[in-house]
Amino acid sequence: MNVYDSLSSPEGVLNEQIAQQMFEVLPEKGPIMAIMSRQGSFWPSDSERFCRLNIDEAFLKELCAKIDDGDEPVITQSDECSIVAAQLATERTDCGYVIVALPQSSPESTLINTDLIEMLLSQVGLIARLIEKNNRLYEAQMKQRGMYRRGCEVSN
Numbered sequence: 001m002n003v004y005d006s007l008s009s010p011e012g013v014l015n016e017q018i019a020q021q022m023f024e025v026l027p028e029k030g031p032i033m034a035i036m037s038r039q040g041s042f043w044p045s046d047s048e049r050f051c052r053l054n055i056d057e058a059f060l061k062e063l064c065a066k067i068d069d070g071d072e073p074v075i076t077q078s079d080e081c082s083i084v085a086a087q088l089a090t091e092r093t094d095c096g097y098v099i100v101a102l103p104q105s106s107p108e109s110t111l112i113n114t115d116l117i118e119m120l121l122s123q124v125g126l127i128a129r130l131i132e133k134n135n136r137l138y139e140a141q142m143k144q145r146g147m148y149r150r151g152c153e154v155s156n
Helices: 003-008 013-023 047-052 057-068 107-112 114-155
Strands: 032-036 042-044 074-078 081-089 094-103
Touching: 013 032, 013 042, 013 094, 013 114, 032 047, 057 074, 057 081, 057 094, 074 107, 081 107, 081 114, 094 114, 107 114
Parallel strands: none
Antiparallel strands: 032 042, 032 094, 074 081, 081 094
16 A cells, blocks of 8 residues: 555545644634545544534534535534535545534624635635645655665666
8 A cells, every 4th residue: 555645535644634734723712623524534623512512413414415516615503503514625635524613603693704714614725735735745755766766776
């Protein structure tokens, strides 16, 4: 198995790398974000807070189905929490979905801040594209170095 294949897999290290980069800049009491692969793997920014929202798997699947049908971003309410969800994809990889939960946010305040939320979702997409490009560059560099090393060994 090529170690670099997992770096661009839709359900592997790429989603984890995206999550790590996004989650470390989220404010402690701010929105809760989650990355969800198409296969159902899940990376929440704060597991404990996300669990307290009582969002079940059926609800998440319904959000994903709406996104897959072209309704994006999906903005909905679950109890006293606004939920915004969108597709997460790069030029090469369909990573799945990004979900932003805004605890104790009314539907009105969410709609008022839609532009800011869409900007956040765009930034997640940008981070995903940059990480993927960085991974491809790293892979190309490692392949190039491997070729040079083999060339040196042959000539010695």
